[in-house]
Amino acid sequence: MSRWSIGLASACALAGSMNVAAKPIAFADGYTVMAEYGAGTMTELQFFYAPRYDFSLGGGHVELDSDETTKARRIDYARLNYLVHRWNLDDAQGNVYAWGGLGSATGNTFSGTVRAENAGLQADYETRRVYASLKSDLQRSSTFSHRIDTLQLGLAPYKHDYGHLATWFLVQGRQYTGGIHRGTESALLLRLFKGGAWIEAGITDGGKLQAMAMFNF
Amino acid sequence: MKISSRVLFPLLFLASASVQATTVEMNVNGLVCAFCAQGIEKQLRKFPATADVIVSLEQKVVAVALKGGQDIPDGELRRALTNAGYTVKAIQRTETPIAELRERLKQGKP
Secondary structure (H helix, E strand, O other): OOHHHHHHHHHHHHHHOOOEEEOOOOOOEEEEEEEEEEEEEEEEEEEEEEEOEEEEEEEEEEEOOOOOOOEEEEEEEEEEEEEEEEEEOOOOOOEEEEEEEEEEEEEEEOOOEEEOOOOEEEEEEEOOOOOEEEEEEEEEOOOOEEEEEEEEEEOOOOOOOOOOOEEEEEEEEEEEEOOOOOOOEEEEEEEEEEEEEEEEEEEEEEOOOOEEEEEOO | OOOOHHHHHHHHHHHHHHHHOEEEEEEEEOOOOOOHHHHHHHOOOOOOEEEHHHHHHHHEEEEEEEOOOOOOHHHHHHHHHOOOOEEEEEEEEEEOOOOHHHHHHOOOOO
């Protein structure tokens, strides 16, 4: 078990059942664009429009590349995101999101294009100093099944306010199923956001880049 | 003394305008993330009566400066905040100019 894994496990223990990640729904009549580079094993681009605050529609493209074999997947999908529940507390907010979608996939271990199904769940909790999220995203078809589970725990060194730069330090743990990556991939991340722009970057325990950018407008 | 309606009505209008609220202050739950709070500003700026909007995460306050002589009903304000994903706890109308309120919130005063 690496030192980062021990740190992640300790953070999890400290945080108890808190859990989140970037939200798939911005606000009513809002657009979200997200791009993520996940250490060379997962690259994803998403675009959503939210007609209401509790659901959004859109689509994405995800590329999965195994770091153990030459296995590769390319999936395009349309997706609906739904805010199952939100807790607006005095000094905190918690959310549960669910999503589902359909798409098409190509890969180098099967021929042609196959239909792909997508489903996921995300729960998050945040105050102005503490942040936690747990996300599970499944892409499956008749020929493959890949689930990506991501846990993020964050601390802000100061309380930001609206219109000011927000800074967060995060530890991330991620597991892949379906032969994309063996074991838990952990990463240390720096997240910055201001206005409708959010960027996040860091390094994994394997020394690879983990980065994400998100824009709400 | 007899006062004609031509004099009385303008006087009444001026009197009501002088006590008209200039700012609506709302106490809001769930205000923890500036990235998400931009939805509040977007929703509130859609009202023709909105002159300016302030969001303070520190004080958990959202304020709308009203254009002269105009108002936004409480129900529409609550709906706008709900559409942004937040919960309104209370709404107060004040005569505090928005610049003064901004300064007060910046100093950390509720």
